[in-house]
Amino acid sequence: MKNLIILISLMLSLNVFGQNSQLIESPKVDKRVELISIVFRLAGNEEYSAEEIKPYTGKITQHFTPYKNHELIQFARKMRNESSISFDAPMSLAIFLDDNLDPLKELTDNSLDRWKKEDAIEFVKLLKRFYIEADCDSFFNDNQALYDETVSRFTSVYEHLDLNWYTKFYGNEPTEKFKVVIALGNGGSCYGPSIVDPNGHKEVYAVMGVWDMDDQGMPIFDVDTYLSILIHEFNHSFVNPLLEKNKDIFQKNGEKIFEAMKQEMNAQAYGNWETVLNEALVRASVIKYYKDHHADQATIENLYKTELQYGFLWIRELVAELEKYDLNRTAYPTLESYMPKLAEAYHMYADIVGQYDSKRPKVSSIKEFENNDTEVDADIKTITIHFDRPLKGAGYSIHLGTKGKGAFPQIEAINYSIDNESIVMNVQLEPGKEYQFILTGKNFKTPEGFPLKTYEVNFKTKE
Numbered sequence: 001m002k003n004l005i006i007l008i009s010l011m012l013s014l015n016v017f018g019q020n021s022q023l024i025e026s027p028k029v030d031k032r033v034e035l036i037s038i039v040f041r042l043a044g045n046e047e048y049s050a051e052e053i054k055p056y057t058g059k060i061t062q063h064f065t066p067y068k069n070h071e072l073i074q075f076a077r078k079m080r081n082e083s084s085i086s087f088d089a090p091m092s093l094a095i096f097l098d099d100n101l102d103p104l105k106e107l108t109d110n111s112l113d114r115w116k117k118e119d120a121i122e123f124v125k126l127l128k129r130f131y132i133e134a135d136c137d138s139f140f141n142d143n144q145a146l147y148d149e150t151v152s153r154f155t156s157v158y159e160h161l162d163l164n165w166y167t168k169f170y171g172n173e174p175t176e177k178f179k180v181v182i183a184l185g186n187g188g189s190c191y192g193p194s195i196v197d198p199n200g201h202k203e204v205y206a207v208m209g210v211w212d213m214d215d216q217g218m219p220i221f222d223v224d225t226y227l228s229i230l231i232h233e234f235n236h237s238f239v240n241p242l243l244e245k246n247k248d249i250f251q252k253n254g255e256k257i258f259e260a261m262k263q264e265m266n267a268q269a270y271g272n273w274e275t276v277l278n279e280a281l282v283r284a285s286v287i288k289y290y291k292d293h294h295a296d297q298a299t300i301e302n303l304y305k306t307e308l309q310y311g312f313l314w315i316r317e318l319v320a321e322l323e324k325y326d327l328n329r330t331a332y333p334t335l336e337s338y339m340p341k342l343a344e345a346y347h348m349y350a351d352i353v354g355q356y357d358s359k360r361p362k363v364s365s366i367k368e369f370e371n372n373d374t375e376v377d378a379d380i381k382t383i384t385i386h387f388d389r390p391l392k393g394a395g396y397s398i399h400l401g402t403k404g405k406g407a408f409p410q411i412e413a414i415n416y417s418i419d420n421e422s423i424v425m426n427v428q429l430e431p432g433k434e435y436q437f438i439l440t441g442k443n444f445k446t447p448e449g450f451p452l453k454t455y456e457v458n459f460k461t462k463e
Helices: 002-006 031-042 054-067 071-083 088-094 117-133 136-142 144-158 163-170 223-245 247-260 262-267 273-292 297-309 315-326 335-359
Strands: 176-183 194-196 202-209 363-366 382-387 410-416 422-428 434-439 455-460
Touching: 031 054, 031 071, 031 088, 031 117, 031 136, 031 176, 054 136, 071 117, 088 117, 117 136, 136 144, 144 176, 144 223, 163 223, 163 273, 163 335, 176 223, 202 223, 223 247, 223 273, 223 335, 247 262, 247 273, 247 335, 262 455, 273 297, 273 315, 297 315, 315 335
Parallel strands: 176 202
Antiparallel strands: 194 202, 363 382, 382 422, 410 422, 434 455
């Protein structure tokens, strides 16, 4: 057990960046995150199989390939296939463990999203065995210099974050601790898991992926890109408790908005109205942050356009409401004190979304099969998507779903019908395979410019 006692005893970090440690901890590479990322890489999870930092992922392959059929890895594959343990779910378990890989508090069926109690307990038991048998200590020690340099390079991003803005804008200190973790093996994926510690204090993590390197194979961090993610994630530390305290006054209109935008929001893993309203307020606060830091108008407009594409159709009005709040701080010293006024504004936002939704084109049917059909003939050569009104007929926006590249059909050509009310996709399908793709409004628009309501297609071919 000696290895377990010293496991992760060094949480590779730089301790002082000149920021307020009461608000946010200094960034670090967290071995719990690296370890579980490696486990799900070995299990074949596509989202944990990035190769952007090849010198590092090559070392992972060299050290851990002999253990790719370890009992833990087989169990992880089972969890992915049977319980959808993927994307954020592995990271939520990583932060639930202490340095010895023991749960920070008792595991229950409600402790972790998508993890059943018995599965989490079994995974942790196997993880401890794997840590010793795969000699993970040696791997982490051999990469110590890389971890140190990674944290050092991230300093330029971290030091640009204006923490004073948050306490000034929100009018109080956050009730949650914010932690930044750099995940070298996660590629372009970033996650925001959280945990309430045994003392009742909530800790919110920004698990930042790494997707670029220099000629020497060392990570590099574009300040603008990474800073925007940090600005967003740190806002959650302030925003999340606000809605939690005021659910009743937001629920009616929140549910209306979610129902109208359910497909767009579900595609982003926002599965309920509370999450959507939290995200909307966070995204509006990000724009307010940039405006208060004198970003140019082109940057601000780009932020608005991005949020509109993601389905936050009331973003301009919400930012305007935050500006009203900020101009009237004598009456409303904190954003919490302004929440009743914000709830009133949501009556208008629900109307905006409802009116907009009625003008958006929608998928009306699929010619060759019903959506979610599990007995599709693999010999079909086309998939024809019908819309409820003519589109502009310029460009396509068909994206991967949560099942990844492996579920995306081989598309050989796409053409609009003469009346622009359909598209015909020439495809090659395989027998006995699940398929998934998502149609979005990025390029599928009406002549007036209204984007398609997001539509997810799922089907399985017969053996």
